Amino acid sequence: MTTGQIIITVLMLTLATVLTRALPFLVFSRMKNPPKSITYLGKALPPAIFALLLVYCLKGVDLFAGSHGIPEAIALVAVILLHLWKRQMLLSIGVGTVVYMLLVQLIF
Amino acid sequence: MKKKILCSLKSAFPHTVPIMAGFLFLGMSYGIFARSKGLPPWLPTLTSVAVFGGSLEFVGVSLLTSAFSPIQAFLMGIMVQARHLFYGVSMLEKYKSTGNMKPYLVYGLCDETFSINYTATPSEKSDRVWFMFFVTLLNHLYWITGATVGSLIGSIFPFSTEGLDFVMTAMFAVIFLEQLLKEKKHYTSMIGLASTALCLIIFGKESFLIPSMILILTLLLAFSKTIEKRGGLE
Known part of the structure; x- marks a missing residue:
């Protein structure tokens, strides 16, 4: 692609993204009373x-090949237990990530 | 007012630390990846400023290295980013009366920013709108920095970062867990979990996102009366 074509393509990707982010606001913000189903979805979604x-983050895990999702499972259990115990968001995330890195770099 | 703005920044920053780790790493991976496919060095910076959506930017690399087709790029963008429609619907209330910040708050509404701005409570001294603005801005800056650095340094790393991307998984796990601990009934959480897991099994990892969203919407709307009556929104 030429530089111009690259820029047009990036503009299209930007337009698509902005549209998906802004559409609900454009459609419903101006209404005094948005439809009940939308208010409901705002809370239920x-x-x-x-x-x-x-689940999206874990989509790459293959239970039937490679490390069978074992490092992910161990690290997630660590995150959950630590979080239930201490309720410290950064601590749970940090320790979970280090556990996972050690598992995939040293064991699996 | 100046003090309030500073307090908002101080209150917002800790919430964004896991995202800083994740975005610097993922952004760098993206920058390196884009360069390895022969794209110009300024491209990762441009897309991370303009698009600011990780998954679409990765997909964008393959679009940019094939034949020029703006319409296909646009449709692909809508497909990959469709989940943002959900964020908008969920944030209608929170982003109401945010004044001239609103355009940027909406523009920067990525997965991570949505999750923080929906769940986090700003400290008492800070201003709610500035807090949400700083969460959005910091996340945006982390992503731009990561992508730019990745594009510049190529693939020379001083230490192995394998597995660092798990920081995002851990963050969403904690956010989901917090949601479970907070809510009285788990109807909507479980609808989300079961629908997405089912669609992942049926449709595979490349194309499960749109079916999952349709299934979630259908189930939430079909059972709206029951969910509301039994306190599923509390």
């Missing part, structure tokens, strides 16, 4: 999305 994002 987030927990479901957090689950979706977690």
Whole structure:
């Protein structure tokens, strides 16, 4: 691609992204009372999305090949136990990541 | 006011630390990857400023290294980024009356920024809107820095960073766990978890995101009365 074509392609990717981020605001912000179903979804969606994002992060794990998802499972259990114990977000995330790095670099 | 702005920054920063680690690492990987495919050195910086969406930027590398097709790029962008529609719907209330910050808050509404701005409570001394602005800005800057550094240094690392990308997984695990601990009933969390897991098994890792979103929407709307009546939104 030429430089011009690259810039046009990046613009298209930007436009698509901005559109998906702004559309709900453009459509519903101006309404005095957004439809009930939208207000409901605004509350019901987030927990479901957090689950979706977690699964999305783990999509590369193959249970039937490689390390069978064992390092991911161990590190996640560490994150969960530590978090239930201390309730310190940064600590849970930091320790979990170090556990995972040690597992994939040294053992698996 | 100046003091309040500073307090907002101080309150926002700790929430973004895991994202700093993740974005610097992922951004660098992206920069290195884009350069390894022969794209110009300024490209990772441009996309990380303009697009600011990790997964689409990675996909963008393959779009940019194939034949020029702006319409295909646009449609691919909509597909990969469709989940952002959910964030907008969820943030309508929180981003209401954010004044002239709103355009940027909406522009920078990536997965991580959404998760923090939806869940985190700013300290009492800080201003809610400035807090959300700084979360958005810091995350954006981490991503730009990572991508730019990756593009400049290529693949020379002083130590092995293998597995560092798990920081994002750990962060979403903690956010999801916090949600489970906070809510009274787990209907919507479980709908999300089961739908996404099921679609991943059925459709595979390349194309499960859109079916998952459709299934989640369908189930949430189909059972809205039951969920609301039984306190599933509390």
